[in-house]
Amino acid sequence: MLSEYIRKKFITLYNTNPLLVRSPGRINLSGNLSGDHQGLVLSAAIDKEIICAISPNYSDTCQVHAYNLRDTESFNVAKFNKSDKQWMNLIHGMVAQYQKRKLEIKGFDCVFGGDIPVGAGLASSSAISCAFAYSFNLLFEHRLSKAEIIDITQSAKKQYEGLDHGIMDSAVSVYGKTNQVIRIDSTNMDLEYINFPFQEYRLILCDSGVRNEGANAAQRILRNECLKVTDSLKMHYKSIQSLRDVSLDQLIKHKAEFDPIVYRQYKFLVEENARVLACCEMLKRDDMTGFGQNMFTSHEDLREAFEMSCREVNFLVKKAQLSGLSIGSKMLSIGLGSTINVVKVENVEAFIKFVGETFSTEYDRQLKTYMLKIENGTSKL
Numbered sequence: 001m002l003s004e005y006i007r008k009k010f011i012t013l014y015n016t017n018p019l020l021v022r023s024p025g026r027i028n029l030s031g032n033l034s035g036d037h038q039g040l041v042l043s044a045a046i047d048k049e050i051i052c053a054i055s056p057n058y059s060d061t062c063q064v065h066a067y068n069l070r071d072t073e074s075f076n077v078a079k080f081n082k083s084d085k086q087w088m089n090l091i092h093g094m095v096a097q098y099q100k101r102k103l104e105i106k107g108f109d110c111v112f113g114g115d116i117p118v119g120a121g122l123a124s125s126s127a128i129s130c131a132f133a134y135s136f137n138l139l140f141e142h143r144l145s146k147a148e149i150i151d152i153t154q155s156a157k158k159q160y161e162g163l164d165h166g167i168m169d170s171a172v173s174v175y176g177k178t179n180q181v182i183r184i185d186s187t188n189m190d191l192e193y194i195n196f197p198f199q200e201y202r203l204i205l206c207d208s209g210v211r212n213e214g215a216n217a218a219q220r221i222l223r224n225e226c227l228k229v230t231d232s233l234k235m236h237y238k239s240i241q242s243l244r245d246v247s248l249d250q251l252i253k254h255k256a257e258f259d260p261i262v263y264r265q266y267k268f269l270v271e272e273n274a275r276v277l278a279c280c281e282m283l284k285r286d287d288m289t290g291f292g293q294n295m296f297t298s299h300e301d302l303r304e305a306f307e308m309s310c311r312e313v314n315f316l317v318k319k320a321q322l323s324g325l326s327i328g329s330k331m332l333s334i335g336l337g338s339t340i341n342v343v344k345v346e347n348v349e350a351f352i353k354f355v356g357e358t359f360s361t362e363y364d365r366q367l368k369t370y371m372l373k374i375e376n377g378t379s380k381l
Contacts, residue, residue, distance in 0.1 A: 002115055003051045003381055006067055010053040010111040013065060018053035018111070019139055020381035023131035025049065025122035026172040027203065027340050027372060028332060029181060030272070030279040030294065032302050037226050037269050038187045038242035040276040041168045044196065045176020046203075047373040048122055050114035051381075052131040054139055059107040064091060067113025077107050090125060093156025094132040101152075103142050110135075117370065120207045121333030126169035129153040134174075134378045146174050147189065149378075176377035183280050187244045194283045196374055201288065201327070202348050203340060206320075206355055207368040208312035210337025222306075225262045226269065232257060246270050268305035272298065292328025292342050296321055299330035299339075312337050312363065319358050325351040 003020055010018045024045040031041030057063070065072045066087055073088050083089050098105045112131065116124040133149045133156075136142070144152075153170040171184055175191060183192040226243060234240045237250060248270050255263055275294050282291040299317050303309040313331045316339045320329035325347045332338040343351045352369050359367040 002049075002113065006051045006053050006111050006113050009065070009067060010055075010109070013111065014055065014057070014063075014109040016055055016109075018055045018109075019135065021052045021054070021131050021135045021138070021378065022381055023050045023052070023127045023134060023173050023378040024176055024375055025116040025124055025127050026169060026176070027122065027205070028168070029340065030298060031168075031276045032272060032298060032331070033222075033334060034186070034269060034272050034276065036168075036223055039244050039269060039273045041172075041184050041186065042181055042276050042279050043168060043172045043184065044181045044374045045172050045377050046122065047375045048114070048116040048370070049375075050112060050116065050124070050127040050131045052110065052112045052135045054108055054110040054112075054135045056139060057107045057109045061107045062091075062095070063109045064088070065111045067111055077105055086125070087128065090128050090156070091132055093159055094129060094136060094152065096159065097133075097152045097156045098136055098140075098142075100155075103136075103144075104140060105136060106140065108139065117205075117207055117368070119211050119336065120205065120368075121331075121336040121338045122205075123169040123173065125157075126153065127173050129156060130170055130173040130378045134380075138380060150174055172377070174377045176375060178376050179374050181283070181374065183276060185244065187242050192280065194280055196283065197286065197288065198374070200345060202343050202345055203372045203374070204326075204343050204348065204351060205332065205370040205372055206316050206339045206341065206359075207370070208310075208316065208337035208359070208363075209365070209368065210310050210312050222265060225259075226266050229258055229262060229266045243269055244273060248274070265305050268301055271301065288327055288342070292326070295328030295330040295340075295342065302331065302334065306334060309334075310337055312359075313339055315362060316355060316359065316367075319355060320351075323351065323354050325354060 025048045026043050026045055028043045034041050060077050062077050063074045095105050116122050118124050133152050137144045150170045179198050180193040181196050230243050279291055279294050317329045320326035320341055326341040326343050328342040329339050332340045356367050
């Protein structure tokens, strides 16, 4: 068990028993990009996670060992600089944000590691951030709420990674519940939990290994352009405060005012918000066929609107649909080569075999597949 390996490593390095915290990755079932634009998302915390073992050391020095990387770094809690290692910057960001809020952080020893596939679109960096934010809250007895922990992680990402994404990743990691998906309204953090039918269906991640390093930059540009559209529409409609409030009819009426490419992308986001609501209702009435079809439609619309998918992902979604073994499939995150699939229990083995063999034949490399469970959010072990 991962947590036990990390606990033992911590005891070997620091000769004391640690506090253990786990923080999960997440999957997005509907609402692609919506969370970055004050929209709706339908997501879930998963059983791939980050484990943080931590203890105070009663000094000014913080010692951190990255279990998977077999790498150890240390820094002075009162004075530290930006690192050339991304994982260290995530931790620096947590410390800095606590200090900015006048919440004391003292020296600590730590070992952290996880089994979240890096770069597959499962929000591994958010899981790390939430694990440390939650650990600091417990370790130094600050009694922060879950909402405050999420705010700290988002501020840290913006400060140390230059990312100004929505709250979805952190919110799902913190608020997740076993076997339940979460509908999140990014404008007000309104949450709705909906049961996922795990007795009949499984969630399968297919990872082609493709990574688009320019995706974050492209999303930042997109976010800025979409904010301009929202601001323009606000001048016509007092009811509009964010993209979440924009109806398709309102957007179409003012189509001529916007750049055609930006209009096409903004239109997708408006339609995706409506799709999230539709998916929620389908889950409630056990319409899994309709739910799956919405996944296929979302993928196709996203591919056409943004032209930021890749051949491997489009191939996987197409094969999933043609096979009849998956009721729904879509890219997991824009710019990354992973898909999430909803598969009936009796078809799981055949589906994994089929997509693995067809992908290998087409691209002459192995497809990584993971069967995922929906688990609770960030918590103490």
